[in-house]
Amino acid sequence: MDAINPKNTTNSLSWTSFGISNVGKVRKHNEDSILERPEIGLWAVADGMGGHAAGDVASQMIVSSLKKVHEGVNLNRYIDDVEDRLIEVNKRLVKKAQDSEKRTTIGSTVVSMVAYGRYCVYIWAGDSRLYRLRNNDLRQMTTDHSQVELYVEKGLITREEASVHPHLNMITRAVGATDDLFLDMDIQEMERKDRYLLCSDGLTKHITDFEIEDILHEEGSGEEVCKTLIDLTLERGAVDNVTVIVIDIN
Numbered sequence: 090m091d092a093i094n095p096k097n098t099t100n101s102l103s104w105t106s107f108g109i110s111n112v113g114k115v116r117k118h119n120e121d122s123i124l125e126r127p128e129i130g131l132w133a134v135a136d137g138m139g140g141h142a143a144g145d146v147a148s149q150m151i152v153s154s155l156k157k158v159h160e161g162v163n164l165n166r167y168i169d170d171v172e173d174r175l176i177e178v179n180k181r182l183v184k185k186a187q188d189s190e191k192r193t194t195i196g197s198t199v200v201s202m203v204a205y206g207r208y209c210v211y212i213w214a215g216d217s218r219l220y221r222l223r224n225n226d227l228r229q230m231t232t233d234h235s236q237v238e239l240y241v242e243k244g245l246i247t248r249e250e251a252s253v254h255p256h257l258n259m260i261t262r263a264v265g266a267t268d269d270l271f272l273d274m275d276i277q278e279m280e281r282k283d284r285y286l287l288c289s290d291g292l293t294k295h296i297t298d299f300e301i302e303d304i305l306h307e308e309g310s311g312e313e314v315c316k317t318l319i320d321l322t323l324e325r326g327a328v329d330n331v332t333v334i335v336i337d338i339n
Contacts, residue, residue: 101207102204102279102338102339103339104337105339106127106132106334106335106336106337107125107310107312107315108123108332108333108334109123109315109316110122110123110332111330113322113323113327115326115329116328116329116330118145120144120197120330121135121137121148121331121332122148122149122151122152123152124156124201126155126158127336129158130203130204130205131155131158131202132201132287132336133151133202133287134200134201134334135147135149135198135217136148136199136215136216136217136289136290136330138197138260138263138266143185144196144197147182147196148199150182150197151175151197151264154174154175154177155175155201158170158171158174160205164206164210167205168203168274171212172212175199175212176270176272178264179265183265183267186265194265194266195265196263198234198260198263198264199212199213199263200213200215200217200219200231200287200288201213204279204336209277210274210276211230211231211274213231213272213273214234214263215235215262215263215264216235217288217289218287220286220305222306223283225306227298227302227305229298230275231273232273234263234273235259236259236260236261237254237259238261239261240254258290280338281339282338282339283338284311284336285335285336285338286301286334286335286336287336288318290329291322291328291331292318292322292331292332295325296325304317305335311337315335318333319333
């Protein structure tokens, strides 16, 4: 899906994007949800919490709410709208869980990117990630809200040990998990030829950052890169749902 940046200034950038979501080879239902709105520079990946009730409902509720976002007259108002909608979804999910008979958590991770003019803002809760490839250098721009990430930060385990740790799936933050939602947020200036990747953890369970860097570095289109990432995940068993969005800055 292609779109031109709506800012009509010489400093503005344009972008193209493509996204795919796949149920994988083990799960019966896809609890991931995907949002692509390149016409206003908004993308999101939401991953319903596996093993909990109605994870697909939670992720779909996030995407449905973000579909109603209007591009703001300035970046601050735009971001406020995204943030307010995620906080409102959090309240609705908490109430939905409280009203259910089982009273179990109904939640979802989320990673969202907003492109506006020459800047992008990324907002997240949980372990869905945003990567940036710039000048052949891949960086994970988000920090996982997960138990193993805390272990790594405290020096209890190495990054390599984290990838196979039994607590790998334990996240410490998600939309719908607690009464108060704390979203992490950051901003950066984009550059032409930047390539961004939003993904659920179904991808990173099977593909290393080094492999992601090699695949994103290929000269193929965003669509070809997405299909390569999904196909490789499926070849390796795809124990979880997997969702990817590739955004190319022009």
